[in-house]
Amino acid sequence: MNPFTTFIGKIVSIPTENIDTDQIIPAQFLKVTDKNGLGKNLFFNWRYLPDGSPNPDFVLNRAQAQGAQILVAGDNFGCGSSREHAPWALAAFGFRAIISTGFADIFRNNSLKNGLLPIIVDKDTHRQLQSLAEEDPETRVTINLPDQTITLPDGRTVNFPIDPFSKHCMVNGIDQLGYLREHLSAIEKYEQSHPQRVKTI
Amino acid sequence: MTNTPRTLFEKIWDNHVVVHENGNPAVLYIDLHLVHEVTSPQAFTGLREKGLTVRRPSQTLATMDHGIPTTPPDVPITDMMIVKQISQLEKNCAEFGIPLMGMDSPNRGIVHVIGPELGATQPGMTIVCGDSHTATHGAFGALAFGIGTSEIEHVLATQSLLQQKPKSMEIRVEGALQPGVTAKDIILAIIARIGIGGGTGYVVEYTGSAIRSLNMEERMTVCNMSIEGGARAGMVAPDETTFEFLANRPLSPRGKAWDAAVAQWRQLRTDDGAQYDHTITLNADDLTPMITYGTNPGMGMKITDTIPDPADVADVSARQSLQKALDYMDLQPGKPLLGHPVDVVFLGSCTNSRLHDLRQAASVLKGRKVAPGVRMMVVPGSQQVKMQAEAEGLDKIFIEAGAEWRESGCSMCIAMNGDQLSPGQVAVSTSNRNFEGRQGSGGRTFLASPLTAAASAIEGAVADVRKYIA
Numbered sequence: 001m002n003p004f005t006t007f008i009g010k011i012v013s014i015p016t017e018n019i020d021t022d023q024i025i026p027a028q029f030l031k032v033t034d035k036n037g038l039g040k041n042l043f044f045n046w047r048y049l050p051d052g053s054p055n056p057d058f059v060l061n062r063a064q065a066q067g068a069q070i071l072v073a074g075d076n077f078g079c080g081s082s083r084e085h086a087p088w089a090l091a092a093f094g095f096r097a098i099i100s101t102g103f104a105d106i107f108r109n110n111s112l113k114n115g116l117l118p119i120i121v122d123k124d125t126h127r128q129l130q131s132l133a134e135e136d137p138e139t140r141v142t143i144n145l146p147d148q149t150i151t152l153p154d155g156r157t158v159n160f161p162i163d164p165f166s167k168h169c170m171v172n173g174i175d176q177l178g179y180l181r182e183h184l185s186a187i188e189k190y191e192q193s194h195p196q197r198v199k200t201i
Numbered sequence: 202m203t204n205t206p207r208t209l210f211e212k213i214w215d216n217h218v219v220v221h222e223n224g225n226p227a228v229l230y231i232d233l234h235l236v237h238e239v240t241s242p243q244a245f246t247g248l249r250e251k252g253l254t255v256r257r258p259s260q261t262l263a264t265m266d267h268g269i270p271t272t273p274p275d276v277p278i279t280d281m282m283i284v285k286q287i288s289q290l291e292k293n294c295a296e297f298g299i300p301l302m303g304m305d306s307p308n309r310g311i312v313h314v315i316g317p318e319l320g321a322t323q324p325g326m327t328i329v330c331g332d333s334h335t336a337t338h339g340a341f342g343a344l345a346f347g348i349g350t351s352e353i354e355h356v357l358a359t360q361s362l363l364q365q366k367p368k369s370m371e372i373r374v375e376g377a378l379q380p381g382v383t384a385k386d387i388i389l390a391i392i393a394r395i396g397i398g399g400g401t402g403y404v405v406e407y408t409g410s411a412i413r414s415l416n417m418e419e420r421m422t423v424c425n426m427s428i429e430g431g432a433r434a435g436m437v438a439p440d441e442t443t444f445e446f447l448a449n450r451p452l453s454p455r456g457k458a459w460d461a462a463v464a465q466w467r468q469l470r471t472d473d474g475a476q477y478d479h480t481i482t483l484n485a486d487d488l489t490p491m492i493t494y495g496t497n498p499g500m501g502m503k504i505t506d507t508i509p510d511p512a513d514v515a516d517v518s519a520r521q522s523l524q525k526a527l528d529y530m531d532l533q534p535g536k537p538l539l540g541h542p543v544d545v546v547f548l549g550s551c552t553n554s555r556l557h558d559l560r561q562a563a564s565v566l567k568g569r570k571v572a573p574g575v576r577m578m579v580v581p582g583s584q585q586v587k588m589q590a591e592a593e594g595l596d597k598i599f600i601e602a603g604a605e606w607r608e609s610g611c612s613m614c615i616a617m618n619g620d621q622l623s624p625g626q627v628a629v630s631t632s633n634r635n636f637e638g639r640q641g642s643g644g645r646t647f648l649a650s651p652l653t654a655a656a657s658a659i660e661g662a663v664a665d666v667r668k669y670i671a
């Protein structure tokens with residue numbers, strides 16, 4: 001994972017609420033055994049017409065979405081299944097951050113482990129970002145993870161919450177497995193004092 | 202700590218914290234890790250790349266369910282990507298020493314059906330799986346939740362997981378269910394009430410007399426759909442019903458160990474005076490059969506209700522979402538769903554594919570016929586469920602009614618294996634998700650109970666099962 005500090009990125013907005021992981025990456029694309037190539041199937045059923053051609057009405061198919069790195073999405077983004085293919089697909093498309101008023105728990109956890117930053121903002125900021133994206137497709141905002149801020153084109157700076165551990169891992173590009181493995185001796189001690197509750201073999 | 206009253210969730214949480222450093226998430230020990238073919242391959246690749254092994258193969262159990270076909274075993278699999286996923290799981294399990302309920306195992310089935318069936322799921326445990334419906338196992342008084350593929354790798358490597366402590370919510374259901382109203386209707390009513398994000402950040406404990414009187418299979422149906430309310434985990438405190446279900450299962454404790462286990466399990470209840478962060482109450486007497494009309498599981502209503510009108514919704518985004526859903530579903534506001542024509546009826550999924558579900562549906566279908574032109578698929582949750590159902594003659598009831606009797610698996614719940622709706626088709630489904638395209642691109646799903654599904658199959662249209670119940 002690359003360190004995530006600060007960047008200026010173009011935004012694109014999909015205002016729909018409750019976008020579930022089946023929309024982000026439909027189940028037919030879960031047959032892969034690696035993580036690659038999912039970007040082209042992101043939002044597949046919205047992005048392509050039944051004949052396979054791009055749906056011109058869908059925002060990601062418009063010129064403005066080219067090079068967009070920040071997705072502004074409706075409330076409760078990423079609800080539904082635990083498929084990590086969802087953040088893999090979003091990241092493969094080029095997104096580095098999603099801004100919403102709320103995220104589903106598993107999606108948020110999965111994103112944080114893949115260098116994709118879920119940013120929760122208040123309703124007003126969210127509305128402002130949506131209209132900015134509609135008015136000017138070239139709208140850019142600055143995301144600063146160490147400071148936990150986003151800066152809008154009018155200079156307004158908004159704070160966002162993130163737990164200190166996830167922030168530390170993202171800012172430094174640390175894989176969380178490393179932290180877990182530092183505790184292996186404590187895990188072993190736990191195992192010694194707690195008899196195995198089930199044996200599958 | 203022992204003097205402070207604690208909730209069931211807190212007791213299990215406290216009992217599994219290995220380390221909790223200030224400001225960091227807790228290192229939580231995992232007792233049982235369930236693995237399936239679709240979300241695990243990249244985790245095993247990660248282990249190999251890092252030169253790691255599986256820490257506790259004997260606390261891990263694998264099966265194949267999501268992509269596998271439900272056609273007879275002698276029909277070859279034609280989807281080469283599925284073939285590859287299956288062989289990859291076989292290879293991974295062999296290499297890392299993980300027990301696998303594979304294609305030819307009589308214990309194969311949907312991962313959330315076989316865990317309890319084998320007795321691997323037990324009270325007081327932490328259980329994870331790369332699948333959001335892991336909440337199902339909470340019916341046994343376990344803390345069970347879905348994880349992503351990175352976390353699968355973490356658990357394989359360390360038998361532990363990094364977790365922020367969730368908040369707790371009590372959902373209390375008092376009273377008695379009326380005839381024709383099932384556990385599925387309880388949970389659909391709960392989700393319609395709290396919304397699909399209502400449980401985000403919470404672990405739910407279901408309490409109250411209506412929950413207590415449910416059998417284990419019904420409790421699993423309720424806990425299963427906790428995630429549809431946004432909660433990662435749902436749980437029910439274990440009691441005699443739980444112990445009776447678990448006695449003499451292949452992986453349950455035996456003899457003295459059983460007695461000791463039951464004595465411990467009896468402690469697993471929320472203490473008097475313990476505080477939940479939030480409590481919701483429902484009256485079971487008021488519940489009726491439920492059905493969803495929209496494209497998320499929160500868009501549910503009493504089966505006799507009419508479809509809500511977006512014009513009545515004040516919030517702009519909620520209004521747009523409802524309008525979008527009705528457009529996708531091709532439904533008109535103000536109209537009833539009863540009598541709406543149906544093309545497919547799907548009886549299956551980890552929500553409603555156990556013996557009790559099949560018995561309920563069969564009780565309605567017995568001596569009756571699936572309406573002409575309607576396809577009804579019955580997909581048992583596991584090979585064990587299939588065999589038991591056949592021993593009772595349920596398969597014959599379904600087949601004589603004109604339904605298809607399939608091999609076990611996830612099937613049309615997720616539509617990865619070719620069991621799917623065609624664009625525009627309408628299904629009454631006992632599964633858990635009605636998202637756009639979930640059961641096949643362009644397909645439309647009404648979620649309901651096995652009883653409602655059976656009645657709708659007979660009428661070829663959304664039907665109120667209560668008229669079939671004497």
Ligand code: SF4
Pocket residue numbers: 266267311312313332334550551552610611614615632633
């Ligand atoms: S039956 Fe459906 S919800 Fe359950 S595990 Fe399978 S795909 Fe997931």
